[in-house]
Amino acid sequence: MMHQNKIEFEPIGIIHTPFDGKEKIPRQGRFGENNDGVAEIFPEFVEGLNGLESFSHVYFLFHFHRSNGYLLTQVTPRHHQVKGVFAIRSPRRPNGIGMTIVRLKKIEGNKIYFSGADMIDGTPLLDIKPYSTDIDSYPEADNGWLKTLPQD
Numbered sequence: 590m591m592h593q594n595k596i597e598f599e600p601i602g603i604i605h606t607p608f609d610g611k612e613k614i615p616r617q618g619r620f621g622e623n624n625d626g627v628a629e630i631f632p633e634f635v636e637g638l639n640g641l642e643s644f645s646h647v648y649f650l651f652h653f654h655r656s657n658g659y660l661l662t663q664v665t666p667r668h669h670q671v672k673g674v675f676a677i678r679s680p681r682r683p684n685g686i687g688m689t690i691v692r693l694k695k696i697e698g699n700k701i702y703f704s705g706a707d708m709i710d711g712t713p714l715l716d717i718k719p720y721s722t723d724i725d726s727y728p729e730a731d732n733g734w735l736k737t738l739p740q741d
Contacts, residue, residue: 598652600713600715601634601714601716602629602634602714603711603712604626604628604713605626605629606626606708607626607706607710608706608708609710624707625694625704625706626708627702628649628700628701629700630699630714632699638696638699638701641693641696644719644720645692646690646692647691647693648690648717649687649708650687650688650717651712651713652712653680653682653687653712654712655709656680656682658681660674662674670734672734676733686715689707690720691703691705
């Protein structure tokens with residue numbers, strides 16, 4: 590099987606959070622809404638922030654820089670079920686790309702202040718996209734295998 594050529598990304602900034610290791614990080618940003626962070630955008634990308642301040646929430650796409658390797662099947666930490674990596678949100682992924690929605694607090698110069706941090710301090714930020722309720726919300730979405738689990 591032929592694979593495409595290798596893809597390389599350059600970070601647009603660095604995410605600063607109070608977390609120095611994965612043990613203290615909430616499993617998803619929305620479960621740690623009081624966890625504040627600052628995304629420091631590199632100077633050559635600051636102009637791209639124009640207009641972002643008008644949104645309440647944004648997506649951060651980042652690299653799991655401290656995750657080593659990947660497994661195509663993994664045991665889920667909370668429910669102890671074997672699932673494929675693409676059916677779970679584990680950081681041990683083939684490309685190590687993470688995504689979370691954060692609440693935008695303010696932008697000052699090259700710094701984005703946000704809440705809902707669920708990444709380790711020093712995480713490379715790859716991209717930012719605005720969250721739009723018209724585009725990104727699917728109230729009829731199916732939660733797949735997660736809907737069979739007890740609510741906690």
